[in-house]
Amino acid sequence: DAKTTQPNSMESNEEEPVHLPCNHSTISGTDYIHWYRQLPSQGPEYVIHGLTSNVNNRMASLAIAEDRKSSTLILHRATLRDAAVYYCILRAPAGGTSYGKLTFGQGTILTVHP
Amino acid sequence: KAGVTQTPRYLIKTRGQQVTLSCSPISGHRSVSWYQQTPGQGLQFLFEYFSETQRNKGNFPGRFSGRQFSNSRSEMNVSTLELGDSALYLCASSVERREPPYGYTFGSGTRLTVV
Numbered sequence: 306d307a308k309t310t311q312p313n314s315m316e317s318n319e320e321e322p323v324h325l326p327c328n329h330s331t332i333s334g335t336d337y338i339h340w341y342r343q344l345p346s347q348g349p350e351y352v353i354h355g356l357t358s359n360v361n362n363r364m365a366s367l368a369i370a371e372d373r374k375s376s377t378l379i380l381h382r383a384t385l386r387d388a389a390v391y392y393c394i395l396r397a398p399a400g401g402t403s404y405g406k407l408t409f410g411q412g413t414i415l416t417v418h419p
Numbered sequence: 420k421a422g423v424t425q426t427p428r429y430l431i432k433t434r435g436q437q438v439t440l441s442c443s444p445i446s447g448h449r450s451v452s453w454y455q456q457t458p459g460q461g462l463q464f465l466f467e468y469f470s471e472t473q474r475n476k477g478n479f480p481g482r483f484s485g486r487q488f489s490n491s492r493s494e495m496n497v498s499t500l501e502l503g504d505s506a507l508y509l510c511a512s513s514v515e516r517r518e519p520p521y522g523y524t525f526g527s528g529t530r531l532t533v534v
Contacts, residue, residue, distance in 0.1 A: 339522065347463070348423075348509045351522030392462075401519065405452055405467035405475045407511075412461075 309393045314414040317383045324415055325378040327393030329393045332373050334376045339407070340367065342389040349392065349409075352378065388417045421445065423526035424509050431532045437498040440529045444491050444512030450474075451493040452523065453485060456507040465508075468493055469515060497531075505533045 310328040315322040329338065339354040353360055353367045355376070360367040366379040380387055392412040424443040444451050452467035452475075462475035466476040468487035481515050485495040491512070497504055507530050 348525030348528050406464045409462035
């Protein structure tokens with residue numbers, strides 16, 4: 306499975322934007338980039354995913370580099386509720402042998418200061 | 420709409436015993452997968468089921484097994500429990516759609532303690 310690399314931890318102040326980077330230099334042309342986050346004492350929560358183009362949803366934005374070797378999850382205005390571990394995951398397309406499997410790395414621990 | 424339901428929430432077992440954990444996916448979700456989360460190893464994939472068939476399996480010993488029923492509910496079983504099996508066991512479900520692949524919805528997990 307292709308690997309992702311994320312910083313161990315990041316800090317932000319409340320109501321400021323947060324940019325969480327992820328490197329995935331061995332990504333294949335058909336892998337999707339998924340982001341999940343895990344709040345304390347909860348299971349992971351799906352945040353966003355993309356393939357080549359930048360994506361926006363109500364939770365966040367995903368900026369994907371042109372060569373797809375890196376991506377950035379953007380939280381436009383961090384709140385205390387955004388404090389969590391954020392995971393960047395590469396997901397194989399349907400039909401691949403590892404389609405149904407998510408490979409989690411260590412993720413980035415995001416601390417949000419009031 | 421109801422989320423992914425895992426039962427029980429907490430469980431304490433003795434070494435050598437066996438345990439069965441249950442997962443009810445979101446209605447209409449046919450893919451169910453299981454993960455083990457420990458402080459040392461993080462989140463690790465156990466197996467994934469779709470339409471009662473195991474489609475993917477992680478790198479765990481044969482003591483870990485699972486199954487999926489026709490209503491998509493899933494169970495996982497761990498036999499001959501070891502202390503190292505103490506962990507949070509998470510279940511996730513997803514709508515099966517080929518492209519793009521949907522995200523998974525996770526349950527809150529079952530916290531298993533082996534003593």
